Amino acid sequence: MTTVTHVRLEHHEPGRLGIGEARPRISWHIVDAPADFAPHGAEIRVSRTLRGTTTESTHALDGSDQVLVDWPAAPLASREAVAVSVRVSDGEKWSDWSDAVTAEAGLLQADDWKAVPVGSADDPGEGPHRRPERVRREFTLDGPVTRARAYVTAHGVIELELNGQRVGDEELTPGWTSYTHRLRYATFDVTDQLRAGANCAGAWLGDGWWRGRLGFAGGLRDIYGDALGAIVQLEVELEDGTVQTIVTDSEWQAGSGPILMSDLYDGERYDAREEDAGWSTAGFDASEWSPVAVRDAGTPEMVAPSGPPLRVVETLSPVEVMDRGDGRFLLDFGQNHSGRLRIKASGPEGHTIRLRHAEVLVDGELCTEPLRTAEVTDEITLAGEDVDWSPRFTIHGYRFAEVSGWVGDLTPGDVVSEVIHSDMERLGWFATSDERIARLHENVVWSLRGNFVDIPTDCPQRDERLGWTGDIQVFAPTATFLYGVTGLLSSWLQDLAAEQDELDWVPPYVPYIEIPPFDAMTHDPLAVWGDVASLTPLVLFERTGDLALLRRQYESAKAWLASVEANAGDDRICADTEQLGDWLDPNAPAEDPTKAMTDRYLVATAYFAWAARRLSQTAAHLGEEADAERYAALADEVAAAYADRYISADGTVDGDSQTGYALTEAFDLWPSPEIREKGTTRLAALVDEADGRVSTGFAGTPVVTDALSRTGHLAEAYRMLECEEAPSWLYAVKNGGTTIWERWDSLKPDGTVNAGDMTSFNHYALGSIADWMHRVVAGIEAVEPGWKRIRFAPRPGGDLTSASATHVTPYGTASISWTLSDGEVHVSATVPVGATAVMDLPDGTVTELGHGTHEATFALTADGAL
Known part of the structure; x- marks a missing residue:
């Protein structure tokens, strides 16, 4: 029997609280339909509740649309809860109603917010690490509670408690947005945590991205401010219909807690002797706490989430425990990932247990050189009682951990690893008869998981972890197949557009912070990286059918291409601009990844042509016909200029590199079919001459196997895929890699690390091969949007x-x-x-x-x- 399932609102998980869309679009699946079934219409039943009043309406829709269907009812008001059910018709019979999907609007208007940032009035001081504060307030509710919501954000990161209980299961709230433009908030149902009479709210604060260290070579601190601030708004509906609102204001108190420091790079220090049980409960002796300082809220827009929160999504037990003596153990969790350790430990008062993390071992010990200046060390000083503890406001990238200062035996369950990343829905899977290739695909999945930590980062372990634009630009086709990343990337792209508008430049990473050496970078359009502004929104549209997202990012995409066009000049060649080129070409010197075999201006010009071609397609989807024609003509002009400058009559592409031929083929830049045949035959010969080894970096890797397989050289493409010798995808698999490495040979055959000051063992960009594996090896791809x-x-x-x-x-x-x-x-x-x-x-x-x-x-x- 025909059944409607998987009803969704926008790109939210079911039951999402605090959505920011007043008119959320609706999608659904139809299953178990007979072979001759064709949807002719649908009915959408909307039940909505606000302040205890529920109304219901049913809306008829004609046609077969079932993806991101426009909201059929009146717009949602702030705080309004909604339940949506769908049924479909084949023109004669109706299916049963689907199960309802629920959601609730957040605070949709700026004046809905009454809370202001509050924190310690003490001078935060100077130095690498400062002790974060906690804030609290006791309050009285005048009757039994029927509904209560907590709207929570911070300058910094925050974890809220009510009456001694943690609120929600989200981590590192509110995540990282471009704080000068947009500050996200989270919404929690706290109905069961409040009661008539005396109550208390308390909030832990941490440095997070607000004032914590960010960047290389020591980085910068206090980028968004040197003071932390909690922003909490409790709205409580009582049985008698009245509403009580408790907000962060001058009535709150501030005090220190057992967290001595917390930093995303360096870790967390915790002193259990400083614990004060009951600090977030009514009646606690807060005589040593001080009145808070009310902070300036600044000018950022308060925004609801469009993607999933960070959560603990899995717990790993060590696959091996190595006792090094004197209370020091090395633990192998068998999988490189992002997360934190949780320990159950005991020991005398004042005794400290230290936790260190690394991705690989060298000579049987943690290899910390690739971490650069990031300490990635957590410590707890015991109070003489058993503890079950994990750090609150830090996250690390690691497979191995060292536990030192352990008292007694380390037994199963004493130390586990909590995997943390954005809690995205899994959408795609791949399997094959070759266990090596299956493991390669699994490595891609884990690299995605470890780097989708609220924003799409480059790596989760060292003193970087930035939202590099080039990485996600080349990886977006793979990411969209494997996970529901659209909500997360939608938010990130809005930050990109805001930064671009302010800087008149698409920066190399978003959110953008002026850290050396990039603070001195000229604002030239950076090919591959800046192309994310025009290419990635179109990928998201093609995979999801989200035309509104494409429309929203259109001005950003056009501004990007305008900057490329202006810098290229009349000859349409992107010369004399700052470029990263085919970054991390394995032929480049380890100390200078920009010195690739392929001319950086060839790469930039090829991308110029491709960006124009793709923007023409975007304009056509949006009904912007004049733009579509203009950008198509521009693409033709650039392609002609590229062919004239870089392609010889015998099919040789300047530099005679795998990347040069691959880009020319993938971006359709050959001047004639005859030259194309010669050029792609030369590419296949280069692969054979290299015995299948890869000779491409960030620019060439996503397209090299496509360039082979679509021009009659499938055997050479498979030869590359199955090669085990460096540089190759399977080299890392052969050498124990469980994620995608930043360099093809991040770990050398002799067990040493290649270029330790710039080597990561969890970088997803080179994992873009998985998109080809899905489309060509397995053989499945979308050919119409959504x-x-x-x-x-x-x-x-x-x-x-x-x-x-x-x-x-x-x-x-x-x-x-x-x-x-x-x-x-x-x-x-x-x-x-x-x-x-x-x-x-x-x-x-x-x-x-x-x-x-x-x-x-x-x-x-x-x-x-x-």
């Missing part, structure tokens, strides 16, 4: 005997699997209701598919060639 139309085109090769991929599209689950046996390949593909597909097989067979599961078989030749 996966409205799907292409199944498996291209078996190499030594693989099977592959499969599954993706939860906006319409429902799509999947493909193929197996090779006795010279025949059997394919099974599933199309969700609401989408159509084409099956494109290597033997030339092309078949149209409706929803449901479809089977096909094709033969390989005797030598395994297609």
Whole structure:
């Protein structure tokens, strides 16, 4: 029987509190529909509640839309809760109503906010680490509580308690936005934590990104301010219908706590002897606490989240414990990840346990050189009682940990690792018969997880962890297949647009902070990196169908291309500008990754042509026909200039590098089919000459296998994929890597670290190969926005005997699997209701598919060639 499932509002998880959309768009899946089912319409039932009053309405929709359908009812008011159910019709029969998805609007108007930032009135002082404060307030509620919400944010990071209990399960609230432009808040249901009579609210504060250390070579502190501030607004509805509001104001008190320092890079120091049980409960003796200082709120817009919060999403136990004696243990958790340790320990009063973290071991000990100046060390000083403790306001990237100062034996469960990242919905999976390639894909997944920590960072471990634009630009196609990243990236792109508008420049990382050496960088348009402004919104639209996101980022995209065009000049060549080029080309000197084989201006000009071509497509989607024509003409001009400058008549691309040929093919820059054939044949020859080794950096890696597979050189593409010798994707797998490395050979064959002051073992950019694995190895891709139309085109090769991929599209689950046996390949593909597909097989067979599961078989030749 036809059933409606997976109803969603915008890109939010079900039950999300405090959404910022007054008219949230609605999506749903249709499952178990008969083969001849075609949706002809839908009804949306909206139940809404505000201040104890509930109303219900039903809205009829014509047509087959089921993805990001416009809100059919009156706009939501601030604080209004909503439950939405959907049913669909084939024109004759209606399905049952879906389960309701719930959400609640946040504080949608600026004047809804009454809370102001409060913190300690003491001088925060100077020095590398300052003790963060806590704030508290006791209050009385005049009757039983029927509904209560806490709206929470901070200058810094915050964790709220009510009557001695933690509020919610979010970590590092409110996350990192461009604080000078936008400050996000979180919303919590605290109905069950309040009672009639005396109550108390208390908030822990930490430095976080607000005043903590950020950047390289010692970095900078106090970037957004030197003082912390809690911003809390409690709104409590009582049984008699009255509302009591308790906000951070001058009535609160401030005092110190057991956290002596907290820093995202350096870790947390905690003294259990300073604990004061009951500090966030009514009746606590707060005589030593002081009146708070009321801070200037500043000018940022208070915004609701569009993506998921940070949470503890998994707990890992060590796979090996190495006793080094004298209370020192090395723990291997078997997986590089972002998170923190949790310990259950005991020891005498005043005894300190120290926790250190690293991604790899060298000579059997933690290798801390790649961490640069980040201490990544947590400490707890015991009070003579058993503790169950983890740091509150720090996060590390690591596989290995050293525990020192341990008293007695370290037994199972004493030390575990809590994996922390943005709690995104998993959408995509991949499997294959080759365990090495399956592990490579798993490494990509874990690198995504470790670096989607509220913003898309470059790495989670060293003194950096910035939202590098180039990394996510090349990785976005992979990320959107694997996880629901659109809400998170939507927020980040809004920060990018705000920074761009202020700086008249797309900076190399967002949020942008002027840290050396980038504070001295000229504001030239930085190809690959700045192209995120125009390329990534279009990728998100193509994967989700979110036209509103594309529209919102359109001015940013146009401003980016205008800056490229202005700097290129009339000859359309991006010369004499500051560029990073094919960053981390393995042929470049370890100490200077910019010195790649491929001319940096070739890379920049190729991207100029591609950005113009893609912006033309964006304009067409938005109905901006004049813009679409102009940008298409510009793309043609740049392509012609590129071919004239960089391509010879014999198909040789300037520099004769894998990246040069790959970009030329991927961005359709060949001047003729004949030259294209010569050029791509040369690319395949370069791969063969290198025995399948990779010779590309950030610019070439995402496109090199595509450039081969789509021009008749599938065997060479598989040769690259299956190569185990450095530089290659499987080199890291062969050498025990569990995430994607920043450099192809971050760990050398002799066990030493390559360029330790700039080597990360958790950088997802080179993992962009996974997008090709999904589309070509397994054979599944979206060919119309939002996966409205799907292409199944498996291209078996190499030594693989099977592959499969599954993706939860906006319409429902799509999947493909193929197996090779006795010279025949059997394919099974599933199309969700609401989408159509084409099956494109290597033997030339092309078949149209409706929803449901479809089977096909094709033969390989005797030598395994297609």
